[in-house]
Amino acid sequence: MRRCLGLGLGLLSLSALSGCMGPVAKAPFAGRLGSGQVGSLLGPFDGQVLDQSTASPLTSALVVGTWAFEEPGGIASPESSYSVSVVTGSDGNYALPSLPAGRQFAGLLRRFTLVVYKAGFVGYRSDLRFDDRSPRHDFVQRGNVVRLDRFPQSESHTKHLVFLGSGAALRGAAQSEIIAASLELQETAPPLAAEPTEPAAAKESH
Amino acid sequence: MRLSRKWIAALLALCATTDVAVGYEGSTTLAGLTEQAALSSRLQRRMVERFGLSLGMFEPLRLDPSLLSVERARNLYVRLSALDAGQGHAPEVLTRKEGQSLSPLRQHVLGWLAAGSVLETHPAVRVRHHFVDGKTGQGLHRPSGVTSVSASAESVQQGISTVRQLLAGAAMDGTGLAATDWVESSDNDLGLPAFWTAYERAVTAPTTVARETALTEALLALGGLLGVLSQTGDPAFVHNDLSAVLSGTYARFVGQRFGRAGVPQPDAKLDVASPMRFRDLLFDGKGQGLAERTASRYLSPSMLSPSLIPAGSKPSGSGGYVSSLTVKHWLAWQPSEADPSVRSPFLDERCYTDYSTALLPEIGKFAQVGLDFLLRGDLRLSLASDTGLTVKLLDEQLGSGTLTVLGEKANGERQVIKTQATLPARPGVLTQVPLAEDSLTDYVRLAVLWKGRDRNGQPVVTSSVLSLRKTEAAPSPSAPTTETSE
Numbered sequence: 001m002r003r004c005l006g007l008g009l010g011l012l013s014l015s016a017l018s019g020c021m022g023p024v025a026k027a028p029f030a031g032r033l034g035s036g037q038v039g040s041l042l043g044p045f046d047g048q049v050l051d052q053s054t055a056s057p058l059t060s061a062l063v064v065g066t067w068a069f070e071e072p073g074g075i076a077s078p079e080s081s082y083s084v085s086v087v088t089g090s091d092g093n094y095a096l097p098s099l100p101a102g103r104q105f106a107g108l109l110r111r112f113t114l115v116v117y118k119a120g121f122v123g124y125r126s127d128l129r130f131d132d133r134s135p136r137h138d139f140v141q142r143g144n145v146v147r148l149d150r151f152p153q154s155e156s157h158t159k160h161l162v163f164l165g166s167g168a169a170l171r172g173a174a175q176s177e178i179i180a181a182s183l184e185l186q187e188t189a190p191p192l193a194a195e196p197t198e199p200a201a202a203k204e205s206h
Numbered sequence: 207m208r209l210s211r212k213w214i215a216a217l218l219a220l221c222a223t224t225d226v227a228v229g230y231e232g233s234t235t236l237a238g239l240t241e242q243a244a245l246s247s248r249l250q251r252r253m254v255e256r257f258g259l260s261l262g263m264f265e266p267l268r269l270d271p272s273l274l275s276v277e278r279a280r281n282l283y284v285r286l287s288a289l290d291a292g293q294g295h296a297p298e299v300l301t302r303k304e305g306q307s308l309s310p311l312r313q314h315v316l317g318w319l320a321a322g323s324v325l326e327t328h329p330a331v332r333v334r335h336h337f338v339d340g341k342t343g344q345g346l347h348r349p350s351g352v353t354s355v356s357a358s359a360e361s362v363q364q365g366i367s368t369v370r371q372l373l374a375g376a377a378m379d380g381t382g383l384a385a386t387d388w389v390e391s392s393d394n395d396l397g398l399p400a401f402w403t404a405y406e407r408a409v410t411a412p413t414t415v416a417r418e419t420a421l422t423e424a425l426l427a428l429g430g431l432l433g434v435l436s437q438t439g440d441p442a443f444v445h446n447d448l449s450a451v452l453s454g455t456y457a458r459f460v461g462q463r464f465g466r467a468g469v470p471q472p473d474a475k476l477d478v479a480s481p482m483r484f485r486d487l488l489f490d491g492k493g494q495g496l497a498e499r500t501a502s503r504y505l506s507p508s509m510l511s512p513s514l515i516p517a518g519s520k521p522s523g524s525g526g527y528v529s530s531l532t533v534k535h536w537l538a539w540q541p542s543e544a545d546p547s548v549r550s551p552f553l554d555e556r557c558y559t560d561y562s563t564a565l566l567p568e569i570g571k572f573a574q575v576g577l578d579f580l581l582r583g584d585l586r587l588s589l590a591s592d593t594g595l596t597v598k599l600l601d602e603q604l605g606s607g608t609l610t611v612l613g614e615k616a617n618g619e620r621q622v623i624k625t626q627a628t629l630p631a632r633p634g635v636l637t638q639v640p641l642a643e644d645s646l647t648d649y650v651r652l653a654v655l656w657k658g659r660d661r662n663g664q665p666v667v668t669s670s671v672l673s674l675r676k677t678e679a680a681p682s683p684s685a686p687t688t689e690t691s692e
Binding site: 066 | 232241245247248249250251252255261262263264265287288289290291292293294295298312316317324327328329330462463464465467468470584600633
């Protein structure tokens with residue numbers, strides 16, 4: 001049994017933690033930009049959201065951080081998740097606290113995902129880029145800089161929303177874009193078969 | 207008789223916890239495949255036409271656990287609560303009302319569908335039923351020489367199963383239903399029988415919230431079915447390679463490379479014919495099922511042997527690659543340090559990159575065809591004073607069935623107006639139901655449920671709605687509520 005559990009856990013780099021805290025996987029991001037030091041999934045997280053075109057801070061951008069836990073004996077089975085959301089101030093800054101102690105009793109802390117949304121801009125995920133859906137490597141725990149591009153007119157709202165995911169806070173902030181995406185889907189989704197023009201269907205034996 | 211060490215390790219890992227999820231990662235890859243399949247399918251229009259959901263795939267739907275059996279509600283609630291909110295398919299928890307022991311949950315159509323694919327791997331013991339041998343169609347089975355008794359006894363000896371389970375024949379014996387049978391099993395709460403039952407209730411249940419709850423269950427089942435189908439695009443599941451599934455090396459690579467949001471779109475150029483049965487998409491015995499296609503072209507670690515390396519292959523640097531017609535990096539190999547004439551085959555990241563780049567769009571296409579197939583049989587309704595309600599069939603040749611017409615009042619309450627049998631029909635007028643217009647004054651909407659068989663004798667459940675308010679759009683059954691998230 002011990003060997004078996006080791007088989008599962010051995011695939012992950014775990015940091016030994018004291019007390020009742022569950023295991024924590026190795027963070028795929030740095031603590032700070034250029035520091036070379038691996039960050040911590042536990043947090044805290046902070047940074048600034050900027051308008052890519054003007055470099056000015058973006059106020060009232062929604063920032064959602066989610067910690068996802070998996071069963072420690074397994075490989076990739078969801079166990080629970082915990083989300084915190086904040087909005088940026090006039091300086092574009094955000095700060096998410098460390099994972100609350102009361103939430104650290106859960107299983108293996110497998111990943112942390114940061115999502116930033118501001119209407120009229122292309123949203124941000126800490127794990128993937130929107131433009132080519134490639135893995136993102138520039139997310140850092142502290143002093144993270146999020147540069148949001150203006151949402152291009154030709155871009156698909158549907159693809160944008162699916163990219164970001166559909167958490168409760170995001171759905172609340174993106175109501176107008178959800179309607180735009182629905183209208184877009186009504187135009188672009190594959191049609192149903194055309195209504196038959198024959199006066200009546202031929203009955204057949206079955 | 208002793209089990210091999212590898213087999214025991216695999217057995218132990220599957221049983222050591224009831225929550226080991228393996229194969230393509232549910233939270234990322236399976237959910238992403240399902241989302242992309244849905245976006246390429248007719249789901250959007252079907253949600254609008256069949257259920258009057260004006261926002262289609264983005265329409266929020268509530269699941270009220272108090273409308274389910276206690277056992278079902280708890281089971282579903284626990285599993286849904288485990289989902290990763292960062293990937294977007296975790297439902298929102300709404301405020302509990304008096305009399306509700308569990309909070310209602312809310313998510314949009316696409317989110318419920320993706321959640322179903324994740325739930326199909328949770329608890330992980332379900333994964334034992336995701337195997338289907340690409341050559342034989344067999345489910346997870348033990349290697350030759352390992353008997354059920356020895357495997358079960360070994361699992362008890364190792365503390366995996368109890369003596370009680372052994373005596374009851376319930377000890378884990380390293381086998382599973384073939385995925386083709388699992389999707390049709392009444393023991394599968396996300397299988398076809400569950401889908402049909404939930405779909406029917408999503409039309410006929412008397413209250414709005416009961417219909418929404420049933421529709422979320424139908425969507426979860428649809429997602430689960432697509433999840434099982436997608437797993438047959440993982441080489442380990444079609445080569446009976448339990449240890450590779452449990453090691454998760456390939457699945458983890460795919461999860462990290464594509465995440466959920468980076469899963470590619472279905473291959474639009476791939477021609478996948480609509481099947482006679484859903485199970486045929488997994489394995490049809492003619493080489494056209496996804497399991498057969500995957501097994502014939504891709505390798506799994508348990509089947510690697512030096513004989514796969516063509517004689518005369520020269521190493522480039524420390525090793526080399528073998529190409530196939532499908533992928534450049536089909537197999538990696540390197541000469542042994544001790545004896546360079548001995549060559550060891552393995553699969554590395556280049557192989558996994560090529561495998562996943564080729565497989566994911568193909569899986570997506572199968573999932574899209576599967577989704578369209580499960581929701582086949584589109585109806586269109588029209589009402590006239592002389593002919594009553596005309597039900598037209600748009601896309602599918604149907605066998606005989608039963609049509610139920612329901613009237614919906616302004617408060618969302620539905621009641622059956624009429625039920626009648628229908629004869630087999632090609633696309634065109636399916637049937638006409640005599641309805642006097644003055645008998646419909648209490649209703650704001652008509653709903654129709656058709657339940658029967660298609661021309662191949664396979665079950666079909668379909669529906670449509672018709673608004674009776676000519677000057678305004680049909681109200682959505684899931685109009686925004688005043689509930690707030692906890």
